[in-house]
Amino acid sequence: MAQQQVEATADNPPAPATQDERPQRSAREVRLVMIGLVITMLLAMLDNLIVGTAMPTIVGDLHGADHLAWVVTSYTLATAAATPIWGKLGDLYGRKGTFITSIVIFLIGSALAGLSQNMNEMIGFRALQGLGAGGLMVGVMSIMGALVSPRERGKYQGLFAAVMALATIGGPLLGGFITDHFSWHWIFYINIPLGAVALAVVVVTLHLPKVTAKAKIDYVGAALLTTGITSLVLLTTWGGHDYGWTSKHIIGLGVLAIASLIGFCYVEARVEEPMLPLGLFKNRDFTVVSIVGFIVGFQMFGGVTFLPQYQQLVQGASATNSGLLLMPMMFGMLVVSLVVGQYVTKTGKYKIFPIIGTCVMGGGALLLSTLGTDTTRLTSAVYMAVLGAGMGFLMQITMLVAQNSVELKDMGVASSTATLFRTIGGSFGVALFGTIYANRMTSTIEAAHLPTSSGNSAELTPALLKTLSPEYRDAIHHAVSNGIHSVFLWAAVISLIAIAASLFLRGLPLRGAGQPAGEGAAEGAALEAPAH
Structure with missing residues (x-):
């Protein structure tokens, strides 16, 4: 036993106890709570996916195609900044109250975004939405982690995968239908009735022990982390587009990002209740899934944000049809996620899935990089299905491993950290890909030497494209x-990092049902060390 403890401590000190510490709840109680969590998860996922297919019309109406990435980036950046705060608030002061507050903020942001009259308002109100959204997914995952053991969570993984599929398939369809037949403003208003139902169900069905904490929130750490993340996103957004990579603005942002993140690490190592306990990263599995989750965010947001542009402006799809054309990616993600969830519950084994998932995801991105003006819809659908399958191997497993790596008391911060890395990946991905996309578009149009009177690419919508000269339409395609x-x-190249990281995953046993008692007790004694 002593030898086991020394080895575990030397290798990865902050591994969790494998004995499950959750209070026993009836199946009926868990099912009732899951209804509220499922509705809230649907609310969180539906928003970005509804907005995606409406984006070409929104940026055209508000005259801001050059700022397309910021409509998404402002949302994901605010989500990233708020995520660790919501997670820590839940751990310290109770998950139910913080969860309800985040839903209310999200709904207020949704209503205001629907009233936007220009791009500045849209970006600002999307940021307010993001502040609330930072607590939605964290709340769902941390509450689920507090209710159900990691081993048993595979049974519910299928339920959440089904919700994900409903949102990812129904979201683009609904967004396209609303945009084509009503007004894009209603893609934000639709969150309000759904959110009201989610609030009512959560208030009535969710009962958690009251939490009282004397510790203070690490506001200094939160401010430093937000500054660092914001600086990095601005650097990737503006670099090579608005400012040269060697300009004082970009260099200044780089210096500010490095200084803020160094200051953040210094503060987190010394405060009583750190916003993001650095000790979590001494656990190798937690570090690995954080890196993989970051890359998943890169890929997922890139696909949802930029594929509708290609489908509507090159393949000539309507907003509704572009939602339908995204279905292969979502279907691939759903099927694989369901199969993986059931297998993990039955066997407790998961190590191979991140390796397979990162390879398949990288292959899907590489296939999508071959899309051209003459690519058929069937071909692009197959490529998207491959990308979706890769995500299906990774979406739930990364969160599962992160939660399995910490003690129950740190479930909120583990969930928020895993979500944070995925969200930051999405922010960086959209910002970096947005810059790459805009630069390549601009250089291609300039190389065609077309007269400026032919159109303005900053105000381009699918409807406007049809009115332009054939020569200009061909250049846009x-x-x-x-x-x-x-x-x-670039997404395929970045996937190589995730593939390499996934090879280092240890695949420790999951806590919960199906684990032999002796194994759980021995490993729990050997690995029981504080997370921070």
């Missing part, structure tokens, strides 16, 4: 295709 090629080629 090539410009968008070239932009998509560059985006997914």
Whole structure:
């Protein structure tokens, strides 16, 4: 036993106790709570996916195609900044109250975004939405982690995968239908009735022990982390587009990002209740899934944000049809996620899935980089299905491993950290890919030497494209295709990092049902060390 403890401590000190510490709850109680969590998860996922297919019309109406990435980036950046705060608030002061507050903030942001009259308002209100959204997914995952053991969570993984599929398939369809037949403003208003139902169910069904804490929130750490993340996202957004990579603005942002993140690490190592306990990263599995989750965010947001541009501006799809054309990616993700969830519950084994998932995801991105002006819809559908299958291997497993790596008291911060890395990946991905996409589009159009009177690409919508001269339409088709090629080629290259990281996953046993008692007791004694 002593030898086991020394080895575990030397290798990865902050591994969790494998004995499950959750209070026993009836199946009926868990099912009732799950209804509220499922509705809230649907609310969180539906928003970005509804907005995606409406984006070409929104940026055209508000005259801001050059700022397309910021409509998404402002949302994901605010989500990233708020995520660790919501997670820590839940751990310290109770998950139910913080969860309800985040839903209310999200709904207020949704209502205001629907009232936007220009791009500045849209970006600002999307940021407010993001502040609330930071608590939605964290709340769902941390509450689920507090109710159900990691080993048993595979049974519910299928339920959440089904919700994900409903949102990912229904979201683009609904967004396209609303945009084509009503007004894009209603894609934000639709969150309000759904959110009201989610609030009512959560208030009535969710009963958690009251939490009282004397510790203070690490506001200094939160401010430093937010500054660092914001600086990095601005650097990737503006670099090479608004400012040269060697300009004082970009260099200044780089210096500010490095200084803020160094200051953040210094503060987190010394405060009583750190916003993001650095000790978590001494656990190798937690570090690995954080890296993989970051890359998943890169890929997922890139696909949802830029594929509708290609489908509507090159393949000539309507907003509704572009939602339908995204279905292969979502279907691939759903099927694989369901199969993986059931297998993990039955066997407790999961190590191979991140390796397979990162390889398949990288292959899907590489295939999508070959899209051109003459690519058929069937071919692009197959490529998207491959990308979706890769995500299906990773979406739930990364969160499962992160939660299995910590003690129950740190479930909120583990969930928020895993979500944070995925969200930051999405922010960086959209910002970096947006810059690459815009630069490649601009250079292609400029190379065509077309007269400026032919149109303004900053105000381009699918409807406007049909009114332009054939010569200019052809140039736009090539410009968008070239932009998509560059985006997914870089996505494939970045996937190599996730593939390499996944090879280091240890695949420790999951806590909960099916684990032999002796194994759980021995490993729990050997690995029981504080997370921070």
